[in-house]
Amino acid sequence: MMKCFSVSLASLWVLLALFSLSVSSQNISESGLQQASLPPRGWNSYDSFCWTISEDEFLQSAEMVSQRLKAHGYQFVVVDYLWYRKKVKGAYPDSLGFDVIDEWGRMIPDPGRWPSSIGGKGFSEVANKVHSLGLKFGIHVMRGISTQAVNANTPILDITKGGAYQESGRVWHAKDIAMPERACAWMPHGFMSVNTKLGAGRAFLKSLYEQYAAWGVDLVKHDCVFGDDLDLNEISYVSEVLSVLNRPIVYSLSPGTSVTPAMAKDVSGLVNMYRITGDDWDKWEDVKAHFDVTRDFSTANMIGGKGLKGNSWPDLDMLPFGWLTDPGSNEGPHRFSKLTLEEKRTQMTLWSLAKSPLMYGGDVRRIDPTTYELITNPTLLEINYFSSNNMEFPYITSSINLKHPGGKERRLKKGIHSLGLTSCSESKARGWSIESLNQDLERICWKKGLENKHQAPFCVHKRELQFRLDGVSMYQEDYRGKHQLVATDRMKFCLDASPRRKVTSKEFKRGTFSPCRWDSNQIWELNSNGTMVNSYSGLCATVEYIEANVNSGGIRSWIATGRTGEIYLAFFNLSEQKTEIYAKTSYLAKVLPDKSITSCKGEEVWSGTDVITTQGTISMNVEIHGCALFVLNCN
């Protein structure tokens, strides 16, 4: 019975896949049977519902995606995190004790929010409905095992045998495989890694992903295993499980705080998409923060590299346009995106030129005409699927630089301290020392790498761990030598090594200071070798000083080539005043293969104006935070 069910689902999936290929306005016949041969597109519930979405809201959204976005390649509808958490008083993203698990410690949808799951059906009815709309169904999953399953010490399911996992003459349980010392840093009460070296640890992960496949899931967004939360063992094993399933499941990693191409090279062949930044929200700083890292991934040739059963794509995160909620919120869409139209165009243009997966994040039921036009813009979608030679184009200049010859060399003495966590054995963890400010106050400063005398050291104040007893402050014995680190001498905000909610990489880098409380996330110890270890994560704090790169005053450009020989060129003005940006056409040839270019003509996409190069130069005034996008035919 079970067998027949899965066969018919699989063939249904194939039919629907063919159907969606034929109705797509884009030519994707080249996709063949390769998984994610094009950057995946769809809608994800996180930016508009955080974790609170219900079955009704999800299916209404899927209906809208099917009616309005599917024809533009938006195929996936993805339920983001905590679909297993009861939406009741006291539940929030890092609360403990509100999750619905089965007798094997696996997450199952909260029946209050997902009524079709009642009776052990999981997500299969939702998946069926999504498939009947011609769409594919995705779910978010966390690392390893839930704290709730560990506390309940549920037995592990051996899915190949259909009963409890036994080895060495005994049944294995959640506590045997759980690694409490490897809790998810941004959701420390929710989930922890499992030991994949144990047969039981692997059996547990297999029991999860086999179940997702049986439900009819087409994409898993695997969270808290990459970037600062890297768990390469789990990624490798999950990839192995997915590679032998009959069902094609797109494998996505998220988020990717502090990810570099070097780190991503270990995972890109195992997955189909992987985030390269922390969470992206509707803030200009978040959009801007994507430029450098995206350039680095294109330079490293990672766009459309080899992936799980097909290709893999650096993922720049969802598009937070339209009606949104707030990170970590307990409520659904209640406000409009704060990005200006220029900023949204800049985001959509960079995402397209970098061939990022495009996942719309706003409430798709209430999508406004401007947002709709932007995310279905045919030129951008063509670039996103079919362009090649995608890269940052360095040969540009602006009116500001022309007015101030030598301006290119001007360097700002401004920079930021970037605070991160690293293994304590790494030499880059050393650099902290303590100094007394007065009798009562000491501070701990990072002084390494301060060659430039303009830089101030990065310092935090030391706060002893004390509790009050009958009005007298006492030191807690267990905490001798340990302390909290506070942002200012007002002693209110402590450096927190494991943020309680998802934060953008920008926020994380500034260091996450949150109200001081008794919590091992906020307890630090200075070692004699100049490392400073966090009691909760066992990781050490490290600081890098990043000098703002201002060689061309906040202007950027990207280039790519199209299917019929056209050249796409975008100018971005990332700074705070309107500027004219120039590129010499002869320089286009410097970065493109087999081209010798003397003149170009074409169109600028947003203004619809014709562009003809004069004196071998293309130029355009670009608004603050805005972009120009040219489609050029050159010879």
Ligand SMILES: *[C@@H]1O[C@H](CO)[C@@H](O)[C@H](O)[C@H]1NC(C)=O
């Ligand atoms: C789709 O692309 C293929 C390969 O590039 C091409 O041979 C075919 O003619 C295209 N079909 C359409 C309808 O554009």
Ligand SMILES: *[C@@H]1O[C@H](CO)[C@@H](O)[C@H](O)[C@H]1NC(C)=O
């Ligand atoms: C510094 O000392 C700590 C504690 O003794 C040790 O765990 C760590 O590996 C050392 N790190 C370096 C870089 O020497």
